[in-house]
Amino acid sequence: MKYYDKLIFELSKPGRCGYSLPVSPWNTTADALPEGLRRTAAAELPEVSELDVVRHYTNLSNMNFGVDTGFYPLGSCTMKYNPKINEEMASLACFKDIHPLQPESTVQGVLELYYNLERSLSAITGMANFTLNPFAGAQGELTGLMVIRRYHELRGDMKRTKIIVPDSAHGTNPASAAVCGLDVVEVKSKPDGRIDIESLRPLLDDTIAGIMMTNPNTLGLFESEIKEIAKLVHDCGGLLYYDGANFNPLLGMVRPGDMGFDVLHLNLHKTFSTPHGGGGPGAGPVGVAAHLADCLPNPRVVLGADGKYQLLTSETSCGRVSGFMGNFGVLIRAYTYILSLGKENIRMAGPLAVLNANYIKESLKDCYKLPIDMTCMHEFVFDGLLDKSTGITTLDVAKRLLDYGFHAPTIYFPLLFHQAIMIEPTETESKETLDGFIEVMRRIAEEAIANPEELHSAPHNTPVRRLDETTAAKNPILTYRESLCKK
């Protein structure tokens, strides 16, 4: 791979130009602007040709690895393929050329899409209503917890300040709870990562606002005692929060609402095939059972008796969580995904994701340590190589995978195992791709014995070699100017 890290400003040559602006149809000039808003010096924009721009961004994009480039088995992240029809729909002029402050009567189609997606997600998850406003999964978590707080508040029950989080939970759960002003109480999990009911029981009293759970859990195992847990938590007056990060294997098969969950968030960029990662726009819709619908954030989209869609704001809401209606472009993609699959095919996503994960797990467990040897859901965790005598760590394996053209799985999470490698293939990968990955993983296990140095010094074929993560974390260089100083 060719190394390329130029800024477009470095390509700039005075006087070079690759565009001609059209005449403004509004016939306005800067003269109409107040003095303070007028530019006195020319903007320092790069002066480049069209070809410069095309090569620059193509070279940069070639340095990227994404789902469109290769297999991306990142556990707990559901890096499934993002169908191109999603992009096509999101690019339609009727969606992209509108303004969020337009009168409702002029954007009925947009509100209809929002409403229909809300109804679809409600049907898929077994919840009564959704808000699609949160911008990302973590914000969805915060929103869900705000809904829980508001619910208790509206009932005048002010004592409930604690939230229970399993020690195997995603790190965002306790973080969101703390941001929401709730005290986090940790409940121990059993060796398979499932919640220990006997440890849970003594924690339940009238100070508990609720419990946050991921099901399947972080080890990719279904919480088989969920009905019992739901009953215990409800009996003490608490609510159940479902972290939708691992919803993919249940898609169209099992509904969190039927398991007894009161609140959930979904990651549209995981389960519903919208683009993921790189800090791009996400979406974390929050669904609630009927008794919590009044607490959802403002505004909600409702269908009036006159057949018109309206924005509803209410006093009982937990408040506003976004300026307008979330990342609407992402919502269009998720709705397109649901409609493309349809009722029948959406049921196939979960079982195929589960089949793919189990296929890799069974094919590799004779050379990687499988601490929980049972049928998994959409993902599973190895605890490093089976042969511990080689001194080859999970980090070495992950770096070596890059040499073979695969994205590394999630490593050193969950913390339950010291050498965790968490693999989630998703349903969109073919058997040939899975076989290719399995073959490389086996080859790496052989190299660990025959040629460990090759692994210690990996990766060899990437634009940058193994990075000094400690220095990067301690003395990060975050701007171009800083990097020039260091040079």
Add this chain to the structure above:
Amino acid sequence: MAKTIEGLYYSESHEWVRVEGEYGYVGITDHAQQAMGNIVYVDMPEEGDEVEKDSDFGAVESVKAASDLIAPISGEVVEVNEALADAPELINKDAYENWIIKVKLSDASELEDLMNAEDYAAFCENEH
């Protein structure tokens, strides 16, 4: 193999206490630093803060993970190890030499709940 030191008190969440008179020095164990990997930041309380047994009093961040520090004993923080602010990697060099906080113990009987070196070594062995 992780080191343990005789005479220290150990918690299940991998902190140690070294008692000197009415004070206790608190740090994380060698086992903990090995599991964490290269430590890049230690979030510490301030002098005068109260720490409570079994509650978090800070966090340790490594290139792999962030982990809460759980107080093995209660009391007032009388000193924090400022050297860790600039050089958190000292914990990787010697986890027992580089304490994190010095606490004036409010209840010495809490020490009875902690493990000795031998029991802690066995605890780590059996953890998984």
